[in-house]
Amino acid sequence: MRHCYVLFVIITFGFTFANVSCNSKKENKEELASEIQVEESFQRSNILIDSTAIISFYNTYPDLKKYQKETFSLYQNHNFNQVWFDDKGIVEFGNSLFSKYSNMDKEGLKVSFPYENIVEGIFNDDVENTLNQETTELMITNLYFFYADKVYNGLDTKVTTEIGWLLPRKQISYVSLLDSVMLNSKALLDNKKVLLPQYYKLRDVLVKYRNIEKKGGWNPIDLDPELKSYKPGDSAKAIGQIRERLFITGDIKNNNKSAIYDKELVEAVNHYQIRNGYKSDNLILPKHIKEMNEPIGERIKQIMVNMERCRWISPEITSSPEYVLVNIPSYNLTFIRDGKVLLKSPVVVGKTMNKTVIFSGKMSYIVFSPYWNIPTSIIKKEVKPGMAKNKDYLAQHNMEWNNGNVRQKPGKNNSLGLVKFIFPNSNNIYLHDTPSKSFFEKESRAFSHGCVRVGKARDLAITILKDDKNWTTAKIDAAMNSGKEKTYVLKNKIPVYIGYFTAWVDDEGKLNFFQDIYERDDRLAKLIFSDN
Structure with a gap:
């Protein structure tokens, strides 16, 4: 039975996270190595978990009931052995998971685990853990499914269909994913084969824009109600403000604080216009200034919204x-x-x-x-x-x-x-x-x-x-x-x-x-x- 399960995981892992060729000696060796790793990872704990305890767990913590099916599947695949504990306590990946959860804001999310205070007691030495080991095991499992659901899947398919997103949603087995990342805890759930590459690019710029926000964001640019346009060579207080604004977002490398619309600022304005969907024509129009005056918080929200859309698409x-x-x-x-x-x-x-x-x-x-x-x-x-x-x-x-x-x-x-x-x-x-x-x-x-x-x-x-x-x-x-x-x-x-x-x-x-x-x-x- 145990051998059949190991074979099942190897096949699942191979088809989901690698392109395995049966004719390649090198890849056969890698497959054998993966088999050994998987076998060893399952031997980390010989502590069984009672299936009735799983039912009892969801009666006690009903807000997690949506993950009950996946939880049963996980432990069935592991012959009802605990997966988060070894003879030294909680495995390294369990602590990595909690660290990732604690920083979910970096994933463009504002969500909280339904029983966050209880999870704090598991991983935070300053908070008492009142759970027994079996319940602790199940709580960590549900923390994992919560994290994977929010970061890798996002809003429910029914919801996205209702708002008009008819692109096919990706399918992913969180159980198979857990088995694979446990083989390499350094991956820290940043699996490029689970999320669209664009997601990680947006996540990087989210960090940049949040740093801008921490430094105070940008000041509003004065907009003269009579303004038709600023042309190269024009001089105005607002031009100096525009230069500062574009310096903050990196559209211009240096801020010489000049209020003259010079050649360097022309290039920066053109760069800004192109990356904001405008025609590049050297003119600064009122609509450009209104766009620049969009608060940093709104730009951050816009990045987060598009990270969410990336979650729905299969890489x-x-x-x-x-x-x-x-x-x-x-x-x-x-x-x-x-x-x-x-x-x-x-x-x-x-x-x-x-x-x-x-x-x-x-x-x-x-x-x-x-x-x-x-x-x-x-x-x-x-x-x-x-x-x-x-x-x-x-x-x-x-x-x-x-x-x-x-x-x-x-x-x-x-x-x-x-x-x-x-x-x-x-x-x-x-x-x-x-x-x-x-x-x-x-x-x-x-x-x-x-x-x-x-x-x-x-x-x-x-x-x-x-x-x-x-x-x-x-x-x-x-x-x-x-x-x-x-x-x-x-x-x-x-x-x-x-x-x-x-x-x-x-x-x-x-x-x-x-x-x-x-x-x-x-x-x-x-x-x-x-x-x-």
Whole structure:
């Protein structure tokens, strides 16, 4: 029985936290080493725990009942041996766990264990532990499940679905995770295969911004109600305040306290504008100053909210050979292949009344010179009223009736442009080209009916089909401009993820803030900061 369990854990550990090759002698040796480690870790305690004690525990501590199933699973896997004690007392990892719990604010969380005072008695020498060893064991187990649940999982899936987050939630076994990290207590639960890499980047900048807050944050910048803009060469008290503000956040390296809008400050302002989703044009506008005046506490909250969103996504998405990411607030699309960014493109997303849905799909085919099958809602709100005013409305918009519906014929003025990228979904959302190129020059690009308009649609098609022998750039251009719809089924389906992040650390380590265009941050903040 014991041998079967060891084998089970090795298999689970191997599939979840490593890519084990059965044909590799080296990896076979590593597997054997892991088997020995796992076996030894289970032999640390021969103290049994009574299954009836587990039931009694949850009767006494009902606020932890949600972890009862995982607790039974854990001890069944360990043949009902205690896992947190050896002959010297509480194992090292138990103390590491308490240390991590005590610093959960560093994980962007404001939560408390339901029986925190009792846990304090277990680990704090200044507080008496009134529990027997069996109950102490179970309390530490539940502290672990509480920590893992809050840090690795976040809000319940039902809650995130209700607030419109339809990206698939990651699945993780906290029991298997505990077995793996106990083999290496130095990991301290910072397992990069459990959380999205972006999470750790945001956690690092959270430390930076909290340090800024401890030093007093930043002072408000005077905003003249008559101000239209500050241009290079201008002088004003507010310019000196702007310089100080940008020095605090690292947008400018030196603060010479000058009130003149000089070359060094121009570069700093441009840097600030770009990482806050603005156009870089050397001008300081009232909206930029209002943005700079956002309190440090609000920025910290924004970082924490986006750390929470990272908890919901499996880091496995980055292991796909190729995938497309769309971040709604940044109005940006990224195409990644073999871990390298091959294309970035501005996008237009749904306006407030027609929000682009947060979800994922598999791009299955590309349509060149597409028809636009106009949705019933648009026919009702726009087409029919237009037809009532103008009998030539359909002809002037290159539209036609088709089996009782209206569609727009292929061509350069088609609302879908010259190409669209389909990933079948119930939301009827897809990526597409557009003839309205001027929208991509705007800072705010929430204008669509819900689909995602791609600024570099041609480049995206070329990049996707680069290694497909059926296509060349010339053939793609011809298909896009043929005026005849042509559908091409992709040889490999490409994951497409449409997400919503208002704070994001890029590959250069630069923290970017974006406008909360759908006003989701405050609602999420209320949920996570009131969740205990």
